[in-house]
Every structure is written in C-alpha cells, then in structure tokens.
Amino acid sequence: MRLELDYIAAPRRSHVLGVGVLVLSIVVAVLVLERYRNIKLEIAQIEAAESMLPVERKPIPRKNLDGELKNAEAVMRQLALPWKEMVGAVEGAARPEIAVLQMQPDAQLRQLRLTAEAPNEKAMLDYLARLADSPALAEVYIASHQVLLEDPRRPLQFTVLARLKGLP
Amino acid sequence: MSRLWPERLYVSLEPDSVAFCRVHRKTVSKSFFETESPIQKLKETVKDEKVTVVLSNRLVRYAIVPFDAAVSTPEEEQALARFHFLRIYGERAKTWELRLSGCRLACGIDSDLLNAIKQCFPARGRARLVSVQPWLMAAYNHWKPGTQSAWLVLLERERACLALASPKGWQSVQSLRLQGEEELAELLQREALRAGDGAPRKAMVFGGRPAAPAGWQVSYSPLENPYSMAMSAVASRL
Numbered sequence: 001m002r003l004e005l006d007y008i009a010a011p012r013r014s015h016v017l018g019v020g021v022l023v024l025s026i027v028v029a030v031l032v033l034e035r036y037r038n039i040k041l042e043i044a045q046i047e048a049a050e051s052m053l054p055v056e057r058k059p060i061p062r063k064n065l066d067g068e069l070k071n072a073e074a075v076m077r078q079l080a081l082p083w084k085e086m087v088g089a090v091e092g093a094a095r096p097e098i099a100v101l102q103m104q105p106d107a108q109l110r111q112l113r114l115t116a117e118a119p120n121e122k123a124m125l126d127y128l129a130r131l132a133d134s135p136a137l138a139e140v141y142i143a144s145h146q147v148l149l150e151d152p153r154r155p156l157q158f159t160v161l162a163r164l165k166g167l168p
Numbered sequence: 169m170s171r172l173w174p175e176r177l178y179v180s181l182e183p184d185s186v187a188f189c190r191v192h193r194k195t196v197s198k199s200f201f202e203t204e205s206p207i208q209k210l211k212e213t214v215k216d217e218k219v220t221v222v223l224s225n226r227l228v229r230y231a232i233v234p235f236d237a238a239v240s241t242p243e244e245e246q247a248l249a250r251f252h253f254l255r256i257y258g259e260r261a262k263t264w265e266l267r268l269s270g271c272r273l274a275c276g277i278d279s280d281l282l283n284a285i286k287q288c289f290p291a292r293g294r295a296r297l298v299s300v301q302p303w304l305m306a307a308y309n310h311w312k313p314g315t316q317s318a319w320l321v322l323l324e325r326e327r328a329c330l331a332l333a334s335p336k337g338w339q340s341v342q343s344l345r346l347q348g349e350e351e352l353a354e355l356l357q358r359e360a361l362r363a364g365d366g367a368p369r370k371a372m373v374f375g376g377r378p379a380a381p382a383g384w385q386v387s388y389s390p391l392e393n394p395y396s397m398a399m400s401a402v403a404s405r406l
Contacts, residue, residue: 003273006305
C-alpha cells in the first residue's frame with residue numbers, strides 16, 4: 001500500500017480497474033480479430049466456390065436478340081449458298097476475253113450478281129449463253145451494260161443477274 | 169524539451185540546502201547547494217521540467233490520527249487531523265497545510281512554505297510542479313515493506329525521523345533531534361521500548377549507515393546523500 005501525502009498530485013488510484021479494463025480490451029480485440037479472420041476465410045471459400053460455378057449469362061435484351069437472330073440467319077444463309085456449284089458455273093463460262101470484276105451472291109434473294117467486262121457485244125452474249133447453260137443457274141439475264149468510252153478499246157461493262165438453283 | 173520525454177527534476181528541499189536530480193530518459197545529473205534561501209535557488213533552477221519537490225522532515229510535522237467511525241466526509245477528516253495537530257503542536261498548527269493518508273498518518277507543513285514553492289512556477293512558465301511530498305512518503309513508497317512490521321528511519325542533519333510501520337497501519341511516528349549517527353542505536357532501543365513488547369527489532373535506514381543496535385536487523389538504503397530524498401522519489405516512481 002502506498003503512502004499518499006502529496007500536496008499537489010491527487011492520490012494514485014488503484015490500478016486494478018485499469019488493468020481489468022486493459023485485459024478486457026485485449027480479450028475483446030482477440031475475439032474481434034478471430035471473428036475477422038473467420039469471416040475473411042468464409043469470403044475466400046465462397047469466392048472459390050463461385051469461381052467453380054458456370055458463369056451466369058446476362059439476359060440479352062429483346063431488341064438485341066432480334067438483331068442477333070437476323071444476323072445469325074444471314075450468316076446461316078450465306079453459309080448455305082451452293083458455293084461449289086456457283087464457282088463452277090462462273091469458271092465454266094469463263095473465256096480469256098471476259099474479265100469478271102465482281103461476284104456478289106445474295107442468299108436472301110437467292111440471286112447471283114456478276115459484273116464483268118467484254119471486248120464487244122458478241123463476246124458478252126456468248127458469255128451470257130454459257131452462264132445460262134450452267135445447271136446451277138437459271139433465269140440468267142443482263143441487268144445493265146455500258147460502253148466504257150474513256151478506255152480506248154471501248155470495252156463493254158455489264159451486269160448479269162441469275163437465280164441460284166437449289167436454294168429454298 | 170520533448171513533450172513525449174519531458175525532463176524530470178527531483179528536488180530535495182531542506183531549510184539550509186537544496187539538491188537537484190535532473191532525469192532525462194536514463195540520464196541523471198545532480199547538483200547540491202548549501203544556501204540560506206533554497207526556495208530562491210529552486211526558482212532560479214527550474215526551466216521547463218516536471219518538478220517533484222521532496223521536503224525534509226525539518227520542514228514537516230507528523231501525527232497519527234486515530235480512526236473515528238463517526239467521521240465520514242473529507243472535511244470531517246481534515247477537521248479531525250487539525251484537532252490532533254493542535255493538540256500536539258499547539259496554536260501554530262492552525263495555519264499548516266495538512267494531508268491525511270488512508271492509513272491514518274497525517275503531515276503538516278507551513279502554508280507559507282507551500283505557497284513559496286508554488287510561486288516558483290508561474291502560470292505562464294514552462295516548468296510544472298507535479299508533486300510536493302514529505303521525504304517520509306518518498307522513502308516509504310520506495311521501501312515497500314509489504315506485510316512486515318519495521319521501523320523506517322530517516323536520517324538528516326541533526327535530526328532523525330522514526331516511524332513504525334505495520335500491516336495494520338502506522339503505529340508511531342517521531343521526529344527527534346540527533347547529535348550524531350552513533351545516537352541512533354540508543355534512540356531505536358528507546359522507541360522500541362516505548363512501542364511495547366511486540367515492537368519489531370527491524371529497521372530500514374535512509375540517509376546514513378549508523379551502527380545497528382545489538383540484536384537488531386537493520387537494512388540501509390543505497391540512495392546516496394545528499395540526494396537521498398530526491399533519489400527516493402525517483403526510485404518510488406519506478
């Protein structure tokens with residue numbers, strides 16, 4: 001027991017209360033720390049389990065879905081074109097004097113658009129006839145033609161449209 | 169001075185001398201002055217420290233205040249202590265500043281002395297007076313006798329304070345004139361006889377190393393003079 005006869009300082013209080021509060025604080029701190037570690041562990045486990053689940057797809061908005069479907073259908077139609085027959089028909093009709101400039105199949109219209117150059121009208125018509133003989137094409141006709149005046153050889157540029165056989 | 173590690177100044181104040189122990193972290197520096205005006209020296213010395221003043225027993229009077237069940241408030245305790253001081257020391261005790269400990273030991277100092285010490289620390293100054301305590305308090309708190317009964321002996325110039333401490337409380341306290349340390353043995357024997365048959369033959373001595381009376385078990389404080397008062401306050405804090 002201390003002797004307290006100080007004229008300035010207040011008598012010292014017992015340390016028991018302070019030590020008790022300190023011990024209690026340490027116990028609470030340890031419990032809180034333990035709880036924190038458990039929660040952190042649980043979070044890690046939940047995150048690990050979630051990463052093993054299949055990724056949940058976000059619902060696509062209806063508007064986007066229609067667009068996606070149209071695109072998918074277009075791609076499917078393009079893939080469904082009888083490319084082999086079509087290319088065979090164009091190659092079978094080919095002649096050295098005929099220059100094919102553009103070949104545009106249209107799956108939706110079931111149509112083949114060919115742009116080509118010929119040195120004269122006879123060569124153009126011969127080419128048209130050969131295309132018409134192809135088993136892959138039907139209703140072959142010249143959609144447009146023009147003489148290229150700026151070219152000194154005066155070639156004939158023409159566009160042929162033909163229906164593609166065998167498409168739904 | 170760092171606010172985290174403030175310097176502490178422990179002052180041993182006697183009527184004709186003053187000793188300083190300046191403590192900064194683990195470093196202790198000491199100085200001692202014999203002077204007719206120790207308060208003035210104290211005023212000149214303090215700068216920005218926390219200051220503890222330990223009072224010589226030549227400046228303090230003691231009394232045992234018996235327990236009284238009828239007394240309950242601090243004011244009543246003070247009045248009871250004042251009554252005993254007046255009974256022992258007469259009218260001059262009317263103006264003394266009294267302190268009463270829980271173990272029924274009371275002390276009194278001249279209020280002018282306390283005011284003079286306080287005036288060494290102006291309100292705007294950086295030094296701070298944190299404690300004014302009698303040497304008996306500093307020495308006892310350093311000693312910590314525990315459950316044993318023993319005499320606490322404080323030796324000063326021409327004076328000795330003998331206090332009998334027991335687990336039940338303070339049994340007696342005497343401040344006596346002493347011509348020389350060799351008289352202490354006789355003084356202890358006499359006080360032990362006055363205290364009765366059960367009085368212990370054990371003593372703890374501060375302030376000197378006089379010969380022990382025959383059959384007595386005497387321990388000596390290692391705190392050196394003339395700083396023993398101040399050093400006992402330093403040590404009692406640790």
